[in-house]
Amino acid sequence: MRAKLVRIGNSRGVRLPKAMIEEAGLGDELEISVRKGEIVIARVKKVREGWAEDAKLMAKLEPPGTWPDAEPTHFHLYEHEWPMEDFGIKDE
Numbered sequence: 001m002r003a004k005l006v007r008i009g010n011s012r013g014v015r016l017p018k019a020m021i022e023e024a025g026l027g028d029e030l031e032i033s034v035r036k037g038e039i040v041i042a043r044v045k046k047v048r049e050g051w052a053e054d055a056k057l058m059a060k061l062e063p064p065g066t067w068p069d070a071e072p073t074h075f076h077l078y079e080h081e082w083p084m085e086d087f088g089i090k091d092e
């Protein structure tokens with residue numbers, strides 16, 4: 001679809017058809033960015049959106065809770081013990 005920029009004060013804007021707004025799931029607030037010479041308009045994602053799906057995916061991975069493309073950390077590579085003093089417990 002082609003559109004024209006219209007004047008809005010000192011700025012310019014574009015009118016989006018209602019059907020296109022509904023199909024994209026856009027609300028009153030938008031995320032606008034520029035990528036490689038293009039203006040990208042996207043809906044604002046809700047806080048923690050997609051976390052439940054990610055948690056389900058992580059639970060299925062082996063070993064559980066690791067992403068397949070994640071670099072192992074020192075914690076993953078070497079056995080780690082938490083000092084009991086960190087929890088207010090004195091070692092006897």
